Amino acid sequence: MKSAILIDGYVDEPAVLGVPPYISTYARYIAGTLLLKGFDVSYITIDQIRQKNKWKDFNDYNVLVILSSVTVPGKYIGGTPITVDEIKKIFTLNKKPFRILTGAIVEFAENVEADDMTVDFLEYAFEKVDYQIIRVVSIKGASIVKQHPRYPDVICEVEVSTGCERKTYCTFCSEPILHPFFSSRPVKDIVDEVETLYKEGIKAFRLGRSANILAYGFDKNSSNVNVILINELYNGIRSVAPDLEVLHTDNANPGFIAKYYPESAKAIEMIVRYNTPGDILSFGVESFDEVVRKKNNIQGSVKDIDFAVKLVNEIGGKRIDGVPKLLPGLNFVFGLYGETKRSYEILYKKLREYLEKDMLVRRINLRQIYVVPNTPLWFLSQRKKIKVNKKLFNHYKYLIRNNIDNKMLRKVFPKGTVIRGVIPEYREGNITFARPLGTYPILVGVIGEITKKSDVYVVDYGLRSLTAVEVKKRVGEYSISDLIKIPGIGKSKAKELKEKFSEKLLVEMLEGDVV
The missing domain is CATH 3.80.30.20 (tm_1862 like domain)
Structure with missing residues (x-):
């Protein structure tokens, strides 16, 4: 079977988000088109390529597609959009596949093409969208989501x-x-x-x-x-x-x-x-x-x-x-x-x-x-x-x-607000920074370590983030240094809580004014 690799260099346009944990419409449409043409489609993000040093791993594919469409660049937590130099690097190191570059970068970037290369620049601006085609490729390409690293x-x-x-x-x-x-x-x-x-x-x-x-x-x-x-x-x-x-x-x-x-x-x-x-x-x-x-x-x-x-x-x-x-x-x-x-x-x-x-x-x-x-x-x-x-x-x-x-x-987000389903992104000291899925999700600094999706309870505030504790975590699971990060809990109070209420949920202590 013919094979194709889709490299998601991410999308950020005025009306589309596609930086993880988002997966854009375009990525799924491209996958659907390739699947309809009889290709076995693999999907990988530019961050996976960076992390695993996979720059030259795509020569065995028949088709290589890079999606890059950032027109309103911002600061990102979930991933970093592909650069022009990275596009050149991938195309230069993988010369055997038929190579396609698509996304707004085709309209707005100059000198994307690397030396001694033939790359197809897929036209990106459309006079009128054909929603009959979009219907078919969107449904066919839905299965690609299972290959997303955050699925x-x-x-x-x-x-x-x-x-x-x-x-x-x-x-x-x-x-x-x-x-x-x-x-x-x-x-x-x-x-x-x-x-x-x-x-x-x-x-x-x-x-x-x-x-x-x-x-x-x-x-x-x-x-x-x-x-x-x-x-x-x-x-x-x-x-x-x-x-x-x-x-x-x-x-x-x-x-x-x-x-x-x-x-x-x-x-x-x-x-x-x-x-x-x-x-x-x-x-x-x-x-x-x-x-x-x-x-x-x-x-x-x-x-x-x-x-x-x-x-x-x-x-x-x-x-x-x-x-x-x-x-x-x-x-x-x-x-x-x-x-x-x-x-x-x-x-x-x-x-x-x-x-x-x-x-x-x-x-x-x-x-x-x-x-x-x-x-x-x-x-x-x-x-x-x-x-x-x-x-x-x-x-x-x-x-x-x-x-x-x-x-x-x-x-x-007043104190006591419960944020459902926050997903850990990175850790600094004894704070795990996490976000829920959603449109422009709030960043939450969760006291202690969390390794999976969790519900959290707001206890304090950063400059543009919340500070929270897990809803289902017991007092005994926190260290003294964790507990003293909560407003109103000093070192002596933290020791008292761990001695007397170790098996109690910390949130119950906070809501019951025990602290």
Whole structure:
């Protein structure tokens, strides 16, 4: 049988996550295409290649595919995206297979090809998506998830739509470059893919690959919010995956929410009815400066953003185990055209206002501009200087992280909140850092060592993380040095607890005010 190797160099686009523990739609589509063509498909991540020094292990395959699609780079815990030099290295050391490079890197990176090579650059930007093909390859490629190094603790991105429902786009966005037409995927195709993945052992899903989840079905409802279709989508997923652990989403447009209210509120209510706790609607706010918003064609006003943040809090603020079902997340881009020092001042003032008014925000994402080729901002950058003021950026980032993030975190996750299913990532001293599966999951520093998925109980806070103890761990299983990390427990109290309550669950001691 013909063989193919798919190297996942990871995906991070405005509407797609694919850095572990996520596995992107594209990886599964590529696998499905190869399987339909009669190939025996192997899957490996770039991190596995690095860890096991497997750079030249792929010459026995007939086809070698590298997926690389990072257009909004950030900081990652679960993995590190492939570099251009690593792509060259793999292609140079493995000359026998037919080699394919695909992903946004084909559109945006230069000089990827190594010397003395013939590499096929698979076209990445599509004029219109053929969802009949997507249906077939998504279902066929679902089995690839079992080869992911984190299986079964993987969260699958599931495509909901492509493109943006707006007729005119933000000056800096890559979405209209990659997917110039807005199109909603059929409900049945999404539900059937989720059912197939669920049968393969996946219990965590994120409705991604969408610039605005609330616009799902917009093109099938005379350009209006399609509440009925959104309800059908979520209800359908729940019916085929009854004991799923995670059902989250990502992007939503605050300007869209304000413009199409009250239908948008009904759509948010549908999401909150069916989702799991800890979900986020990520708002592409980008800037609170109205001048910058106008110059960069960002939809809606600051008043619209205020309205959307408040509305999502009102509808999604209900808590399960202390965790809100759905909160807004705010994404900002620095270095946009028209930005001044005043832009930073306006941002900081607005975030303080949200904090003081208990308008909760789950995450504040601060990114520096990445000018994507062929966007309006890119063409403008040929004439005008587009650059981040590093001094201002670092100063206000420090202020936000120290004066906003930590205080907001305490409001979102009060002490005693239970975070379900955190998975260990790495350890520092006697703290194990772990995250639950989900959309932009919170980092939790768990006191002591954990080696498997666990439920934890919040006892304290880091700058942008939680400090917690295991729900089912007994006092006697902790060391003295572990216990004194809990606020209110000194060395003498720690010794007393271990002597008198060794067999008791530590959480019971905390909830019973024994400590």
